[in-house]
Amino acid sequence: TSEASETQATDRDDVVVAPLSEKYPKPDSEKMSIEIVSLAFYPEAEVMSDEKVKQVYVEYRFYDLPLSETETPVSLRKPRAGEEIHFHFSKVIDLDPLEQQGRRQFLFDMLQAQNPEQRHLKFTVVSDPMDEEAKDCEEVGYVYLELWQILESGRDIIEQELEIVSPEDQDVAIGRLKVSLKAAAALHSIYQEMIEDLL
Amino acid sequence: MGEPEALVPDSGAVFTFGKTKFAENMPSKFWFKNDIPMYLSCGDEHSAVVTGNNKLYMFGSNNWGQLGLGSKSTVNKPTCVKALKPEKVQLAACGRNHTLVLTVEGSVYAAGGNNEGQLGLGDTEERNTFHRISFFTSQHNIKQLSAGSNTSAALSEDGRLFVWGDNSEGQIGLNNIINVCVPHQVNIGKPISWVACGYYHSAFVTMDGELYTFGESESGKLGLPKELLINHRTPQLVAGIPEKVIQVACGGGHTVVLTEKAVYAFGLGQFGQLGLGTFLFETSEPKVIEQIKDQKITYISCGENHTALITDKGLVYTFGDGRHGKLGLGVENFTNQFFPIVCSEFLRFTVQLVACGGCQTLVFASPRINVVGESNFNE
Ligand SMILES: [Mg+2]
Ligand SMILES: [Mg+2]
Numbered sequence: 001t002s003e004a005s006e007t008q009a010t011d012r013d014d015v016v017v018a019p020l021s022e023k024y025p026k027p028d029s030e031k032m033s034i035e036i037v038s039l040a041f042y043p044e045a046e047v048m049s050d051e052k053v054k055q056v057y058v059e060y061r062f063y064d065l066p067l068s069e070t071e072t073p074v075s076l077r078k079p080r081a082g083e084e085i086h087f088h089f090s091k092v093i094d095l096d097p098l099e100q101q102g103r104r105q106f107l108f109d110m111l112q113a114q115n116p117e118q119r120h121l122k123f124t125v126v127s128d129p130m131d132e133e134a135k136d137c138e139e140v141g142y143v144y145l146e147l148w149q150i151l152e153s154g155r156d157i158i159e160q161e162l163e164i165v166s167p168e169d170q171d172v173a174i175g176r177l178k179v180s181l182k183a184a185a186a187l188h189s190i191y192q193e194m195i196e197d198l199l
Numbered sequence: 200m201g202e203p204e205a206l207v208p209d210s211g212a213v214f215t216f217g218k219t220k221f222a223e224n225m226p227s228k229f230w231f232k233n234d235i236p237m238y239l240s241c242g243d244e245h246s247a248v249v250t251g252n253n254k255l256y257m258f259g260s261n262n263w264g265q266l267g268l269g270s271k272s273t274v275n276k277p278t279c280v281k282a283l284k285p286e287k288v289q290l291a292a293c294g295r296n297h298t299l300v301l302t303v304e305g306s307v308y309a310a311g312g313n314n315e316g317q318l319g320l321g322d323t324e325e326r327n328t329f330h331r332i333s334f335f336t337s338q339h340n341i342k343q344l345s346a347g348s349n350t351s352a353a354l355s356e357d358g359r360l361f362v363w364g365d366n367s368e369g370q371i372g373l374n375n376i377i378n379v380c381v382p383h384q385v386n387i388g389k390p391i392s393w394v395a396c397g398y399y400h401s402a403f404v405t406m407d408g409e410l411y412t413f414g415e416s417e418s419g420k421l422g423l424p425k426e427l428l429i430n431h432r433t434p435q436l437v438a439g440i441p442e443k444v445i446q447v448a449c450g451g452g453h454t455v456v457l458t459e460k461a462v463y464a465f466g467l468g469q470f471g472q473l474g475l476g477t478f479l480f481e482t483s484e485p486k487v488i489e490q491i492k493d494q495k496i497t498y499i500s501c502g503e504n505h506t507a508l509i510t511d512k513g514l515v516y517t518f519g520d521g522r523h524g525k526l527g528l529g530v531e532n533f534t535n536q537f538f539p540i541v542c543s544e545f546l547r548f549t550v551q552l553v554a555c556g557g558c559q560t561l562v563f564a565s566p567r568i569n570v571v572g573e574s575n576f577n578e
Contacts, residue, residue: 014232015256015277018206020222021530033531055477073534077478085480086470088522092531 028185030097032107034060035090036072037159039125041175043081046166047140053078053127056085056140058177060123062093063106075128084178095186097193107187108194110147120144123177125164139167143177151191156182210235211551211565213248213277214544217525218558220244220259220275224523226530229277236563241502241556242293242346248277248561253287253303255280259559263296264327265311271327282328283308293556294346295398299353300329301344305337307353315349316380317364323380334361334382347396347449353382358390358406369432370401370414387411387434397449398503408443409436410456418452419483420466439465439485450501450555457499461487462508470504471537472519490538491516502555507562508539513549515542515562525560 036058041048056078059071069091076085094100095107113119125141141164150157158180166172212230215221221229231250238249245259245266256277257266264271267280280288287303297311297318308329309318316323319332335341335353339361343354349365361382362371372385393404400414400421412421416431427435442458449455452467463485464473473479474488495511505519505526516539517526524533527542548564 014234015279016230016232017222017276018212018228020225020227025223025225074477074537076537077480083480084469086520086535088470088520089534090522090532 026094026096028182029189030095030186031092032095032181032183032186033090033092034062034121035180036060036087036123037178037180038084038086038088039076039164039175039177040079040082040084041164042173045174047078047127047174048081050140052129052138053140054130055128057126057128058087058089058123059126060121062121063103065093071126090180095190097189104190104193107147107183108190111151111187111191119148120146121181123162123179125175125177141165141174141177142167142170143179145179145181147181147183147187150181150184151187154184154188156180156184158182207548207566209566211548211563213239214527214562214564215246216527216560216562217523217556218244219246219561220273221246221277222275226524226527236552238290239552239554239561239563240291240293240298241554241559241561242298243295243348243503243557244559245293245298246554246556246559246561247291247293247298249288249291253289255283255288255291255300257298261327263312263325265293265296265298267298267300267308267310267327267329269328280329290344292344292346292351294351294396295348295557297346297349297351298329299344299346299351301341301353305335305339305341307332307335307341307344309351312349315365315367315378317346317349317351319351319363319380319382321380332382343394345394345396345401347401348398350396350401351382352394352396352401352403354391354394354403358392360385360391360394360403362401366432368399368415370396370399372401372413372432372434374432385434393446395447395449395501397454397501398451400449400454402447402449402454403434404444404447408445408459410440410444410447411435412437412454418467418481420449420452420454422454422456422465422483422485424483437485446499448499448501448506450506451503453501453504453506455499455501455506456485457496461492462496462499464488464506468537470520471535472501472504472506474506474518474537474539477537488539498553500553500555502560503557505555505560507553507555507560509550509553513545513551513564513567515545515550515553515564516540517542517560523558525555525558527560527562 055075057075072089123143127138161176163173164175212228234250248256290301292299300308340356345352390406392406402412411434416428422437446457456463469480498509508516518536521533550564552563
């Protein structure tokens, strides 16, 4: 059938609606979305007085995805005391059961891992030097998100504030990162699928 | 799969982005058989299209009856307001939860939320159908309407400004009143050429090109120095703009101004809605948006936290809060934009109208006539 024949028109109003793309929306069990919402540093945190840190961005790593797709596209001015900076950087990750087995396995491994180091999705807050010639970007904080809590509760994470810890001493919290992670349906489906394979 | 623009008729289509309630909030488009859009307006969660045949189509959230369709249920497809059909609709203005309509005959109608008298009907009862505001007759010769968060404004051809609704923050510019349920004139002794109601602040432009702002004074959105904020309930001249002002648009916490030479922005920019980059998240001093200085801008629109600009070449730039895809820059991956960015979807179109709302943007655009070398593109 031609696309034109799929357009719907009501007799009465003469409104013609273009057909929706067949690609979207994908079922919730075949995708997840990650949003880096906003970031704030604690006023007393060392990073606040560090003159070298002028602007920051946030990144995470996800299996085969290039960093260019999983880091915030912009660096924002370091937040002032009591201020939040807003990225609203959201990405949908395709978890198609046929085409993205690798990503599904990666998530399953994360859910199953015994080693706490491998159980979470890690976000890194990075200082982006203003001067092009300055040395490399410096990591100023880490954020850990346990995926298990989503599987266990069956609930997506919506704008949850997570502690940012210092790379030097991970017991020291330096601020908070707000993230959303919509993955409950996909994690449930992945877990069911993988457990069945194991039995 | 053919090119998406191959579907759009030569007369163009209305493109929808963000939480429109239309097409499951996916980027989509619609058009009319034998009719074309002439005017677009977006409220917080509802939208209006006025056509060349003077019909009014509404869709979106309807909790207050703001669609004027006689019910309060959400409408997920553009729907003609039949009750107004005997009248020819010329303009519409969507506020946060109400809608104003101007007819060719010069009547003004209102529907929706009315808790502050923003319908102008003399009371504070909400209406889910359009009711005529008896204050206005064809003698008023209204040429522009604007609606904010429980505020309403109408501007006449000869430059008289009428306002009604919520004045708790001075956002309709009547100094001593908390709210008014019928239109009142705001007179600063000069004719006015443009009016814009934001969420809790408002602005107008005089025929001689001056900008005045009033209402909630926080976060620099009035564009005034601190010492003048005490008088925020009265329209005050924004002196920080040297050229002649043509248009103004007000969002939730920001204000954007089109002059003869440039586009200025001030207020809150924490999501990028000022288009002034990644270091300036608030300013009370009007600043030129340098990135589009080489473009001739013909129209500006502000949503709650985002902004859109149309150029004389028929391109549209957006910036600000990217949530829900309302910047028109993608289908499922979004991010805030801190500088104006051209919507590449419309490079092959001529953008004619744009309207930004709380969580959505509407664009009316028609395919560009094929230039030499591209004539076989769709074959
Ligand atoms: Mg509006
Ligand atoms: Mg928002």
